[in-house]
Structure formats: structure tokens, C-alpha cells
Amino acid sequence: MASSTLPSNDRLVNIGTHSLALYTHGPEPSSSKDPVVLFISGVASDALNWQAVVRLLGPSLRSYTYDRSGYHNSESSPLAPSAENVALELSLLIEKAPIPNPLILVVHSWAGVLTHEYIALKGTGQIAGLVLVDANHETAPLVMDVNDPILWTVAAGVEPYSAWGVEAEHKLTQEEWDAFRAAETTEKFKLIERKEDFENYMPSFETLRKKELSKKQPLVGDKPVYVIRGTRSRDWSGLYKAGVAKGNGTEEQRSHVRELIKTVDAKNEGLMKEFLKLSTKSELVFATESGHFVQMTQPEIVVDGVKWVLDNLPASS
Secondary structure, eight states, X not given: OOGGGSOTTEEEEEOSSSEEEEEEESOOOSSTTSOEEEEEOOXXXXXXXXXXXXXXXXXXXXXXXXXXXXXXXXXXOSSOOOHHHHHHHHHHHHHHTTOOSOEEEEEETTHHHXXXXXXXXXXXXXXXXXXXXXXXXXXXXHHOOTTOHHHHHHTTTXXXXXXXXXXXXXXXXXXXXXXXXXXXXXXXXXXXXXXXXXXXXXXXHHHHHTTOGGGGOSTTTTSOEEEEEEOHHHHHHHHHHHHHHTTOSOHHHHHHHHHHHHHHHHHHHHHHHHHGGGOSSEEEEEETTOSSOHHHHOHHHHHHHHHHHHHXXXXXX
């Protein structure tokens, strides 16, 4: 991969086995003690889903996005993309870049699991605070099944971004949206998506639960934690309506999905409240006009989260 194809704010960071693409936004910190923001994407996602948030953060704060191994401008890893291995590679990226500053980690979806694996590996010393964007809690599969086979039978053949409302409601520029969608059409993307989503996603929850980090609360002490709950029923209702319009599903299957939709937001809220235990200083907000991809449809809520963390950093920070 020729470096000439990379955007001007990007560089490849060699982590020993291969290189990861790291994107730099905003000004150089005046000191290594100044906190910086690091965005971590969910399963089957590269850095491009954070574009609207990065723009709204403005020119005053240094932030970083990166592509995990195998995505977009990053090279493929010799390791399987388990949450443990992804966390290891993230720690190496931070070390080799290097990014010495305190980190405000802004994480979406599966990155809730990835962040906990990072903490299990490296501790919380470099973490300044967390913004959890409809993140996956370790107990999520025990509470709600996002891969419910009947849901996806009813939604067979439906284009998810359209059904979820993301295509109509995202706050990306047209150029950003086109780049985001184009990256997902490549064979490279489909290969790593298959490895992450279908082989390593579900086992990662049980692997993390066995570490029993929940017994060490508040895991990050008094470091601020901002929790954003998306409205999952919006996504599932969109899938349901589009699937029914195609004639998918028996009445029994459709009834099953309607019941899922009725309960999913309360279940997800319970999971988000578990994240409040991470710190003695935490806040829960609801993204009522967004489904799961809050960073794309209500990016201002994520920016508010970063600002809240900055405003609530311990005095010693």
C-alpha cells in the first residue's frame, strides 16, 4: 500500500508485526499532560464513522481516529481479531505512535468490550475519562440478542443503513458518506468483517466476563464516564417495517419481532446503567433521535460527552 494514497492527516504506525493507520485531528497539545481524544470504532467499522464528530469537536482539541487491522488504510494482522488481540494492538499503537497524553476514550458498540480488554491489559493509568456511545456491556448477549435469527429473517434482503434511518439522517457530508460506504464494499473490508463479526464478536463477551472486572468497580475510580444510550427500537422498527414491506416473515415471526421491539430500549437502558458503576463520577444521557449509530446521526451528543468529561476531570489531572 503506497503512502501516497493516504490522506494528509494520516500516517502508518508500525506496531511490530504490521502497520496501523492513525489519523490526527486538531492542534498539537501544548503539553504531554493535556488530555487528547482517541476514538475506537465498533465491530466491522473503520475510522470513517467518526467524521461528523471530529468536525464538530472543532480546532481546539487534539483527537485521533484509527483503522483497526485489516480495515481501510491499515494492514492486516497475523493475529485473529479477538477483543484481546485488538486491545493488544491498540496498546501497541498508543505506545509506538507515540501518544503519551492522558486519553479520553470515545467508544462505540463493540468498543465497549475492546476498552475493557484494554483496561484488563494496561490498567487505567493513561485513561482520563470515557465516553461510551451505545457501547456493548459484557452482559449484553445475556440480556438482548442483536443477532436474533427471527429478527433477521423478517429483515432478510433489507439494506440496514436505509432501514435504520442512518442513510437519511446522518450528519456526514456527501463526500464523507460516500467514502464511508465505499470502504465497506471492498473485498478487504468484507474479509475482516467476516472474521470480526461472525467469528470473534460473540465469544469476546464471555472471555471478558471471565476476567470479572465488574467486581473491581469503580473500575476507573473518579475519572469521568459519560454514557450515551441510543434508541435501539428505532433501528429494529426500521428493519421490521422494511422487511414486512418485502413480504418477509410469517405472522408468528412478525409478532415475535414486535415483542422484541417493545422491550429492547428498557433492556439497553439497564445495560447502560451498569456502565455508570465504572466511576464515582458518571452521567447517562439518551439519544432519542438516534438508533445505534449516534455518532453519525446525533454527533453533537458525542461532542457534548467529550466536553462533559473535560469539565469533570479530577483536579489532579
